[in-house]
Amino acid sequence: xxxxxxxxxxxxxxxxxxxxxxxxxxxxxxxxxxxxxxxxxxxxxxxxxxxxxxxxxxxxxxxxxxxxxxxxxxxxxxxxxxxxxxxxxxxxxxxxxxxxxxxxxxxxxxxxxxxxxxxxxxxxxxxxxxxxxxxxxxxxxxxxxxxxxxxxxxxxxxxxxxxxxxxxxxxxxxxxxxxxxxxxxxxxxxxxxxxxxxxxxxxxxxxxxxxxxxxxxxxxxxxxxxxxxxxxxxxxxxxxxxxxxxxxxxxxxxxxxxxxxxxxxxxxxxxxxxxxxxxxxxxxxxxxxxxxx
Amino acid sequence: xxxxxxxxxxxxxxxxxxxxxxxxxxxxxxxxxxxxxxxxxxxxxxxxxxxxxxxxxxxxxxxxxxxxxxxxxxxxxxxxxxxxxxxxxxxxxxxxxxxxxxxxxxxxxxxxxxxxxxxxxxxxxxxxxxxxxxxxxxxxxxxxxxxxxxxxxxxxxxxxxxxxxxxxxxxxxxxxxxxxxxxxxxxxxxxxxxxxxxxxxxxxxxxxxxxxxxxxxxxxxxxxxxxxxxxxxxxxxxxxxxxxxxxxxxxxxxxxxxxxxxxxxxxxxxxxxxxxxxxxxxxxxxxxxxxxx
DNA sequence: TTGTAGGCGTTATCAC
DNA sequence: GTGATAACGCCTACAA
Numbered sequence: 001x002x003x004x005x006x007x008x009x010x011x012x013x014x015x016x017x018x019x020x021x022x023x024x025x026x027x028x029x030x031x032x033x034x035x036x037x038x039x040x041x042x043x044x045x046x047x048x049x050x051x052x053x054x055x056x057x058x059x060x061x062x063x064x065x066x067x068x069x070x071x072x073x074x075x076x077x078x079x080x081x082x083x084x085x086x087x088x089x090x091x092x093x094x095x096x097x098x099x100x101x102x103x104x105x106x107x108x109x110x111x112x113x114x115x116x117x118x119x120x121x122x123x124x125x126x127x128x129x130x131x132x133x134x135x136x137x138x139x140x141x142x143x144x145x146x147x148x149x150x151x152x153x154x155x156x157x158x159x160x161x162x163x164x165x166x167x168x169x170x171x172x173x174x175x176x177x178x179x180x181x182x183x184x185x186x187x188x189x190x191x192x193x194x195x196x197x198x199x200x201x202x203x204x205x206x207x208x209x210x211x212x213x214x215x216x217x218x219x220x221x222x223x224x225x226x227x228x229x230x231x232x233x234x235x236x237x238x239x240x241x242x243x244x245x246x247x248x249x250x251x252x253x254x255x256x257x258x259x260x261x262x263x264x265x266x267x268x269x270x271x272x273x274x275x276x277x278x279x280x281x282x283x284x285x286x287x288x289x290x291x292x293x
Numbered sequence: 294x295x296x297x298x299x300x301x302x303x304x305x306x307x308x309x310x311x312x313x314x315x316x317x318x319x320x321x322x323x324x325x326x327x328x329x330x331x332x333x334x335x336x337x338x339x340x341x342x343x344x345x346x347x348x349x350x351x352x353x354x355x356x357x358x359x360x361x362x363x364x365x366x367x368x369x370x371x372x373x374x375x376x377x378x379x380x381x382x383x384x385x386x387x388x389x390x391x392x393x394x395x396x397x398x399x400x401x402x403x404x405x406x407x408x409x410x411x412x413x414x415x416x417x418x419x420x421x422x423x424x425x426x427x428x429x430x431x432x433x434x435x436x437x438x439x440x441x442x443x444x445x446x447x448x449x450x451x452x453x454x455x456x457x458x459x460x461x462x463x464x465x466x467x468x469x470x471x472x473x474x475x476x477x478x479x480x481x482x483x484x485x486x487x488x489x490x491x492x493x494x495x496x497x498x499x500x501x502x503x504x505x506x507x508x509x510x511x512x513x514x515x516x517x518x519x520x521x522x523x524x525x526x527x528x529x530x531x532x533x534x535x536x537x538x539x540x541x542x543x544x545x546x547x548x549x550x551x552x553x554x555x556x557x558x559x560x561x562x563x564x565x566x567x568x569x570x571x572x573x574x575x576x577x578x579x580x581x582x583x584x585x586x
Numbered sequence: 587t588t589g590t591a592g593g594c595g596t597t598a599t600c601a602c
Numbered sequence: 603g604t605g606a607t608a609a610c611g612c613c614t615a616c617a618a
Binding site: 004005006007008009011012017019026027028030033034036037040041044049050051052053054067068070071072073181210213214217235236237240241242243 | 297298299300301302304305310312319320321323326327329330333334337342343344345346347360361363364365366474503506507510528529530533534535536
Binding site: 006009011012013014 | 610
């Protein structure tokens with residue numbers, strides 16, 4: 001007959017809740033929601049449920065959330081850390097409880113945890129190299145700063161490509177901003193005021209790239225003829241624009257699926273500890289905003 | 294000291310899991326992920342966790358998911374039904390188990406359940422009225438068909454506005470499509486082939502609107518001077534375009550928050566049954582693609 | 587083979 | 603007021 005077991009009782013008895021916690025800064029960012037989709041699609045067929053939590057980019061919420069998930073007896077935590085996270089005690093606590101902890105995208109190097117990231121250095125290097133191949137000589141970079149490793153890696157990749165091609169690295173061409181359209185406009189304005197303005201902009205965020213493009217077009221610059229632009233993240237809007245923006249795709253669906261698989265692997269291995277670092281290759285998508293040739 | 298109660302045991306004992314299930318077609322659609330964000334932000338402070346499930350637009354997955362959530366002893370289910378859902382037994386089953394069931398956006402009229410939707414008729418009427426006020430006389434409509442009530446409502450709102458303004462309703466101006474860019478292109482091509490082509494297009498999806506705009510621009514039509522276009526959903530890309538697309542905003546964040554509140558209300562009222570229908574007002578966002586004046 | 591007791595971690599209840 | 607005990611629903615293990 002159609003008997004339905006009470007999963008709570010079952011879970012209590014077995015010590016296995018069949019629940020995995022996923023923590024992200026905000027659920028409704030395209031990147032995060034797509035990673036979550038990948039996680040859900042991998043875990044659902046295995047009988048797991050996925051609990052979603054948001055940190056709002058604050059360390060406090062992150063700690064509260066982790067505490068809560070531990071109490072909920074989740075069987076694993078998959079997380080992309082908040083921008084402001086400084087301490088790591090709350091993560092060590094998860095490890096101490098023997099709960100598999102998997103970082104994705106924004107990661108920390110903590111013993112007995114795993115991570116699935118993309119090679120931000122490489123993505124940035126490829127993007128910059130591509131701009132150089134388009135004939136650009138003075139390539140500006142919009143960065144979010146060094147708070148998160150992914151952004152400092154993107155800066156490093158950019159700088160390395162500049163140097164490898166015997167171009168001059170000019171720190172005046174590096175502008176720090178926040179990830180939104182207005183800041184991108186401000187950055188472009190600032191850059192074009194320079195005595196030697198850039199002939200390309202590689203932005204570590206698509207919103208920065210978009211803002212820059214908007215300002216430049218408004219001022220009569222032609223994209224890509226006067227200035228080439230490449231963004232980062234492959235936000236949906238970059239492909240839908242009338243003039244699509246080149247960007248670096250982070251393969252979020254795959255990242256989610258793999259993070260889930262790593263969790264499963266770590267989870268099954270009762271007697272031994274697993275620590276796994278997976279680095280995915282980003283995909284440079286060349287579109288109108290940087291296609292001179 | 295830092296004692297952590299086991300929520301599983303607590304839940305088993307109290308018969309309250311503090312978990313709410315949310316079911317959507319796909320997590321990573323901007324609209325759904327934003328509703329989920331609203332739900333999470335309302336429920337987290339009250340001590341609830343949110344489990345996310347995807348139906349992939351299939352009734353089968355929807356049934357499986359509901360079954361699973363019932364077994365998980367969720368305290369409520371908040372759902373936007375799949376496109377292909379025909380039967381309602383699985384929903385009645387939820388009601389029978391006394392689990393609060395709240396529909397959002399894509400709803401069904403089932404006893405003892407609640408719903409939070411927007412007034413699709415109104416949104417469509419407003420959009421069409423706006424186009425008429427721009428001087429448009431022959432307004433085409435791109436529809437997804439009648440499978441989901443929201444789309445037939447959008448069609449009705451469009452038709453009513455046409456008639457209320459003593460314009461001629463021409464069924465040749467109504468094109469059925471699927472929600473993607475290619476289909477929008479096809480629809481525009483088809484419409485402009487007519488003996489009396491339209492001077493405006495109101496699409497029930499932003500992707501259709503985008504496709505239409507792309508095709509029209511490519512063919513040399515000027516937007517909005519030759520043809521005005523309005524979409525529906527306020528997808529992020531509509532505002533980021535170089536030439537932003539007018540659209541109807543469904544206030545997803547608010548919708549999520551309210552759905553969560555309705556759940557709380559329904560949940561607290563142990564002894565009495567609550568049935569609530571909330572209809573939100575959509576917001577017409579007038580942008581470049583329809584601003585002639 | 588079939589059936590029954592015990593315990594997972596809580597809390598609520600009841601006896602002291 | 604304090605402290606032991608039963609019960610939430612299930613599964614496992616052991617006994618008949």
